[in-house]
Every structure is written in C-alpha cells, then in structure tokens.
Amino acid sequence: MAVLRLTFTKNKRDKLAQVLWILNWISVLTGILLFSLGLFLKVEINKREELMAARDIQYVPNMLIAVGLIACAINFLGGKICYDCVDTHKFLRWKLIMLPYIICTFFFTFCVLVGALMCYSMRGELEESLNLGLTEAIKFYKDTDTPGRCFLKRTVDMLQMEFRCCGNNGYKDWFQIQWISNRYLDMSQKEVVDRLRSNVEGKYLMTGVPFSCCNLNSPRPCIQQHVTNNSAHFNYEHQTEALNLWMRGCRQALLEYYTHIMRSIGLTVLLTWLFELSVLTGVRYLQTSLENVLRQGDLDSESDGWLLENSFMETARTNLNIIKCLGKSNQIDTATNGDPNINVPSTSKAHYGPDNVPLKEIPEANKIQFRVQMLHGLEFTHLRNMPTPAPQVAAWAVQAPTSSPSSWLRQQEL
Numbered sequence: 247m248a249v250l251r252l253t254f255t256k257n258k259r260d261k262l263a264q265v266l267w268i269l270n271w272i273s274v275l276t277g278i279l280l281f282s283l284g285l286f287l288k289v290e291i292n293k294r295e296e297l298m299a300a301r302d303i304q305y306v307p308n309m310l311i312a313v314g315l316i317a318c319a320i321n322f323l324g325g326k327i328c329y330d331c332v333d334t335h336k337f338l339r340w341k342l343i344m345l346p347y348i349i350c351t352f353f354f355t356f357c358v359l360v361g362a363l364m365c366y367s368m369r370g371e372l373e374e375s376l377n378l379g380l381t382e383a384i385k386f387y388k389d390t391d392t393p394g395r396c397f398l399k400r401t402v403d404m405l406q407m408e409f410r411c412c413g414n415n416g417y418k419d420w421f422q423i424q425w426i427s428n429r430y431l432d433m434s435q436k437e438v439v440d441r442l443r444s445n446v447e448g449k450y451l452m453t454g455v456p457f458s459c460c461n462l463n464s465p466r467p468c469i470q471q472h473v474t475n476n477s478a479h480f481n482y483e484h485q486t487e488a489l490n491l492w493m494r495g496c497r498q499a500l501l502e503y504y505t506h507i508m509r510s511i512g513l514t515v516l517l518t519w520l521f522e523l524s525v526l527t528g529v530r531y532l533q534t535s536l537e538n539v540l541r542q543g544d545l546d547s548e549s550d551g552w553l554l555e556n557s558f559m560e561t562a563r564t565n566l567n568i569i570k571c572l573g574k575s576n577q578i579d580t581a582t583n584g585d586p587n588i589n590v591p592s593t594s595k596a597h598y599g600p601d602n603v604p605l606k607e608i609p610e611a612n613k614i615q616f617r618v619q620m621l622h623g624l625e626f627t628h629l630r631n632m633p634t635p636a637p638q639v640a641a642w643a644v645q646a647p648t649s650s651p652s653s654w655l656r657q658q659e660l
Contacts, residue, residue, distance in 0.1 A: 249554040254535040256546050262532050263331040269525045270325035276518045277317025280361075283511045284310025290507065294500070296401060299378035306368050306508075309361045310515070317358070317522070320351055324529060334545045337536050344533045351526050358519040365512030372504055376497045380414040387456070388427040403458035409503065411496035412459035417473070419495070424449040425456060455491060464490030527553065 254262065288307035291298075327344065330336040383402055389395040406412055413419030431438050431450060442450055453474045460468035468490055472478035535551035542549065 249552055249557060251550055251552045252531060252535075253548055253550055254531070255548050256539075259532065259535055259539075259549070260332050262528060262535075263328050266328040266525065266528045266532060267325050267332075269521075269528070270321045270328055273321035273522060273525055274318050274325070276521060277314045277321060279314070280310050280317060280358075280515065280518060281314025283514060284308070284312075284314060287507060287511060290504070294401075294405070296398065297379045297383050297405065297500070298375045299382070303368065303371055303375055306361075306364050309357075309364060310511070313354075313358055313361050313515075316354060317518075320354055321525075323347065324351070324525070328529065328532065331532055331536060334536065334539065337540075341537070341540075344529075348526065348530055348533060351522075351529070355519060355522045355526060358515060358522060362512050362515035362519055365508045365515060368508055369501070369505055373497070373501050376500050377414065380497050380500075384414060384419060384425070385423055387423075387425045390427060391429070403456060405496055405500075406456070406458040406492065409496060409499040410461075410492050411494045411499040412455060412492040413495055414497050415495040416493065417455050417459055417489075417491050420455045420459070421451065421453050424451060426450060459491045461490045461492055466490050 284307045287310065288304065291303065291307065324347070327340050327347065330340060383398050386392070386395045386398050387402055388399070390399050428450070431442075433439060438450070441452070442448055445451055452471070454471040455473065457468070457470060460470060469479055469482070470491070473489065473491070474484050476482055476484060530553055531551040533551075534555075535549045538551070539545060539547060539549035
C-alpha cells in the first residue's frame with residue numbers, strides 16, 4: 247500500500263510544478279545564505295586564530311560553505327526540471343533523471359541536517375581550543391621582542407578591552423605568570439631581586455594585572471597593582487568591595503560569543519533543512535503523479551502520487567534484498583577458480599532444426615576425406631590424378647593430416 251497517496255488532476259499537477267519552480271529558486275537563495283554564514287563563521291574564527299590551539303575546528307564553516315554551494319546547484323537543476331514538468335511532453339526528457347535526482351537530493355538534505363547538528367556540537371571542542379590557546383597567549387604576553395610572539399600583547403589587550411574580560415578564567419590568572427619582561431625590571435632594586443629569588447622558577451610574580459583588565463565604567467581609578475593588598479590602597483577591601491576590574495574570564499566571554507553565533511547559524515540551517523525537505527516532498531509527488539498519468543495514456547486524466555509506492559517495511563525489505571543480491575554477485579567461488587559457469591547443470595534442451603531430428607553420425611571414412619579436402623584441397627585434387635593407391639591416401643589423412651600429401655608420400659617411398 248502506497249504511503250501518503252494523493253490524487254492530482256491536470257490543473258493541480260500544473261500548479262504544483264509552478265509552485266515547486268518558485269520554491270526551488272527560493273532554495274537557491276537559501277543556498278547562498280548557507281554559503282554566506284559559513285564564510286562569516288570562518289572569518290570570525292580566523293580573526294582570533296592566534297588565541298586558539300591548533301585544533302581542527304574549521305570543519306563546521308567548511309561544511310556550511312560546501313552545503314551552500316551544492317544547494318545552489320541542486321536547486322537550480324530542480325527549478326529547471328519543475329519548469330519543464332508544467333508541460334507533460336517535456337517531462338519525458340527528465341523522466342529517467344528525476345528518480346536519481348530525488349535520491350541525491352534526499353542525501354543532500356541529510357547533509358544539511360548534519361550541518362545543523364554540528365553547529366550545536368562544536369561548543370566542547372571550541373572551549374578546549376580556547377582554553378589551551380588563551381593559556382599560551384597569556385604565558386607569552388611579555389615576549390614583545392620575540393619573533394612570532396611580539397603581536398600577542400596587543401592581541402590580548404585588545405581582546406580584554408573588546409570583550410570586557412580579564413585573563414583566561416579570571417583576573418587571578420595574571421598572578422601566576424610573569425607578564426612583565428625582564429628588560430623592564432630594575433635589577434638594581436632589592437625588592438625586584440628578592441622577588442625573583444623567592445620564586446623557584448625565577449619568575450617575577452606579583453598581584454597585578456595589565457591595564458586592559460580595568461573596568462572603564464568604574465568611578466574609582468583603576469587598581470591594577472597590589473590587588474589583594476588592602477593596606478596598599480585607601481578605603482579598600484578586595485574581598486568585600488567590587489573590584490574595578492573585569493571579573494569575567496576571556497575564555498567564557500569568547501565561548502559565549504561563538505556559542506551565540508553557532509546557535510543562530512544552527513537554527514538557520516535547521517529551518518533550511520525543513521524547507522528543503524518540503525520542496526523534496528513536492529518534487530516526489532510531482533514525479534510519481536506524472537509517471538502514473540503516462541502509464542494511463544491520457545494526459546488530461548487524474549493520477550495518484552505518493553511518497554513511497556509500498557509501505558515503509560516493504561520498501562526497507564526490498565532495498566535490503568537488493569543490497570544482499572549485490573553482495574552475493576560480488577562473491578567468487580574459489581573452488582571453481584572464479585568461473586561461475588563450471589559445474590552448472592544445463593536445463594535447456596538441444597534443438598536440431600525445425601523437425602527437431604538429430605543429425606546422423608558421419609562415417610569415419612567420410613570424415614577423413616572431408617579433413618583432406620578442407621586442409622589440402624588443391625593438392626589432394628592433384629593427388630587424385632596421380633597413380634596413388636587409395637589406402638595410402640587414407641593412411642596419410644590419419645597419420646599426418648597437417649603435412650603435405652605429396653611430401654608424405656615421398657617420405658614413405660624413401
């Protein structure tokens with residue numbers, strides 16, 4: 247029994263083809279939209295590539311770009327097919343192409359759904375990449391004279407001011423690293439030397455943060471040195487009073503930023519998938535209804551259209567049997583050295599002409615004479631004119647039919 251069977255008149259078929267033509271062109275625009283979203287996401291990731299670990303997180307924008315380009319091509323072809331299907335006679339040129347087109351479009355819509363799900367599943371990998379990348383960037387913040395790292399100070403400062411964040415997980419991350427280069431430390435001061443010697447790794451650690459961590463909205467001048475020392479500042483209590491520093495870590499800020507982008511893109515791709523699926527459903531109804539009206543022979547009559555000719559279980563069982571048959575056809579029997587025609591009994595009967603009468607057995611003497619005439623016709627004719635006994639001719643035909651009869655006779659005479 248067909249799944250979701252509908253009956254279409256000629257007028258309904260024509261209107262369905264016209265609507266699908268318009269929808270396919272709208273789908274071309276959605277393909278351009280997917281391509282643009284993938285390109286936008288790729289640019290946003292590349293903007294802060296130096297703040298991310300070397301992990302493969304570009305697969306999502308690359309997937310969206312590829313899906314967008316394929317959507318443009320598939321829907322452009324679909325629009326041409328639906329436009330020609332308005333005329334039933336023009337449908338004949340697309341009849342053999344429509345079913346493969348529908349199958350390919352179905353797998354394409356599945357790829358669109360995968361792209362939407364990938365947008366929501368990217369958060370974990372992105373968070374790990376940001377965590378490792380920001381840790382390394384803060385660690386090399388002071389290396390302004392090192393080639394390949396001299397840009398990191400400016401990048402981190404711009405990041406903290408733009409996203410209103412401080413450190414990787416928070417402002418205390420700066421307490422655990424030396425973010426001031428040794429070239430800017432006065433080694434003649436005892437305090438600096440003692441601080442370097444007090445650290446096992448010889449780092450100059452302090453309870454301070456870069457200027458980019460300062461909250462610009464705070465009415466109080468920024469306290470970026472001796473942040474945890476209450477006696478170093480007037481009327482100051484760092485445990486109870488809200489600090490005039492950005493409290494949020496940059497990893498969380500970037501993660502929220504990219505998550506918002508990914509959710510928006512994922513929702514757009516999901517809606518695109520639903521739209522593509524509805525267009526594909528309409529094309530399937532158009533294809534089946536036109537094929538049925540061609541079988542009926544009357545182009546103006548009503549015809550049925552469906553999604554599946556049989557039920558889901560019957561269709562799955564049929565496809566499974568086809569796959570099994572294809573698998574068996576590729577197997578080779580090693581016992582027969584791969585020849586499928588060995589040891590195969592024949593069930594067909596021999597046919598001996600219109601009367602079905604077997605031919606009579608040809609006598610051996612006649613076979614010998616026929617062999618002689620076929621192989622050495624001219625020389626045998628010359629041999630018959632010679633005074634050669636017939637028994638010798640028969641002996642030549644049996645013993646050495648491939649040699650010349652005259653040469654064989656000369657050898658016998660010698």
